Amino acid sequence: MTETQPVRRRRGRGARERILKAATELFTAQGINATGMDQLSTVAEVSKRTLYTHFPSKDELIGAYLQSLVDPLLPVPPSLDRPTMNPREQLLAVFDRKPSESTAPFRGCPLLNVSVEVPDPGHSAHQLAAAYKREFARRLTDIARQAGAADPETLGEQLALLFDGAAARGTVLNSSHTAACARAIAESLVDAALADVGPASA
Structure with missing residues (x-):
């Protein structure tokens, strides 16, 4: 009879960070519904008691995971701290993000994935x-306004929709190359929107 190998637990500080890191890896790779708390505690190398001390429920862990993604994924308007990128470039930059190097299936936008897994x-x-998603479009709208677009609300919503469409199609096709196609379309949209204000401002 083979004895069950005990699960290794790590002592000391940093348990919350390890739990969030494990959640990010597992939720990204296999989805939140397929990831159980037992698996999370094993991958994070913490006891179930420690896991529930930091996150009393799976919903709280999901919320913390999503919050950790929000700021890095949102477009940041140009400012004095980032003088190298003009508003037009910033609008297109959202399509230039490189996915992490991995042999795992392409998972697209984690916020879209969560909304599908949790339809309520x-x-x-x-x-x-x-x-x-509302804030994503709002920030694109603000940048479009800085760029001088005649109808920044429409351009912001168009770019947000294009971004989400590329992410969804890339997930289905298991390909990150849809972003390059989306960027080309975005460039046409942006340049057309900016060209529309040329004659009026002359």
């Missing part, structure tokens, strides 16, 4: 994903 619009995770 009243669920906190779904609401957070929806709020992120």
